[in-house]
Amino acid sequence: MDPLKSYMVSEIFSSIQGEGLHAGWPCVFLRLQGCNLWPDPEVLSPVCPYCDTKQLHDGRLKSLEEVVYQVMAERHSIGRLRNSEDVGLVITGGEPLLQLDDQLIWELADFFSWIDIETNGTVEPMFNRELLRGFGYVSCSPKTPTIRLEPDWFKVLIPAHYDLLDLIENQYQNIPVYVQPVDPPYEDDDTEDVYESNVEKCIQLVRERGYRLSVQLHKILDLP
Numbered sequence: 001m002d003p004l005k006s007y008m009v010s011e012i013f014s015s016i017q018g019e020g021l022h023a024g025w026p027c028v029f030l031r032l033q034g035c036n037l038w039p040d041p042e043v044l045s046p047v048c049p050y051c052d053t054k055q056l057h058d059g060r061l062k063s064l065e066e067v068v069y070q071v072m073a074e075r076h077s078i079g080r081l082r083n084s085e086d087v088g089l090v091i092t093g094g095e096p097l098l099q100l101d102d103q104l105i106w107e108l109a110d111f112f113s114w115i116d117i118e119t120n121g122t123v124e125p126m127f128n129r130e131l132l133r134g135f136g137y138v139s140c141s142p143k144t145p146t147i148r149l150e151p152d153w154f155k156v157l158i159p160a161h162y163d164l165l166d167l168i169e170n171q172y173q174n175i176p177v178y179v180q181p182v183d184p185p186y187e188d189d190d191t192e193d194v195y196e197s198n199v200e201k202c203i204q205l206v207r208e209r210g211y212r213l214s215v216q217l218h219k220i221l222d223l224p
Helices: 064-082 102-111 162-171 191-209
Strands: 006-016 026-032 060-063 088-092 114-119 136-140 153-158 177-181
Touching: 006 064, 026 064, 060 064, 064 102, 102 114, 153 162, 153 191, 162 177, 162 191, 177 191
Parallel strands: 026 088, 088 114, 114 136, 136 153, 153 177
Antiparallel strands: 006 026, 006 060
C-alpha cells in the first residue's frame, strides 16, 4: 500500500444500492469529492442543476490506508447484520474518475461481490478496466453528448437528458439503458406532481423502447 497516496473523499457510508443493475443490494458507498461539470461551488451548474449531492464540494483528504480502513469498517458492519457475502461497493461522486485509480480498486476489490462505478462519462478512466472483469461495472449517467468510455449500462435522467437517448441508441446499440425520473431537489407544492410526471415519462419509454426503469430506491425508502 502506497503511504503517500491520498484521495479527496466526501463520505463513506453503508446503505443499499438504489439504482441500476444492483438496485436493492446492500453496499458500501465511497463518494469521492469534486465534479468536472460543476467546478465552482458558488455557481449553480447549468448542466445538472438538479444535483442532490450535498457533499459535492465538501470533503477531506484521506490517505489510501484511511480510505480502505473506513470502507472495510462499513463492510464488516453490513456483514454482521446480514451474515451475507453479497455486499457491493459503489464508487461515486461528484465525478469519481477524476481520482479513481488502479491502487484503490486493487486494495478493495477482494472484499466485495461487485463494484459499481458511477460516472458522467466525460472523463477517461485512469484505471485498467481489466481489473474489473467479472465483478466490476461502469454505470454512465451522461450529462453531455461527450462520452469518453464504453460503460456496462447507461442511466439517463428523464426528462433532463431525453435528448441523449437517440445518440446512445445510435452509437451504443448493445448496451442496456436505464431511465430514471428526475426527483426535484426543491420544496414547493408542485414537487410531487413533477416527480409523478417524470415517472410516467420513464414508464412510457420502457414500454416503447424496451429500456429498464431505475427509481432510486434509497430515496423512496428514505435511506442515505
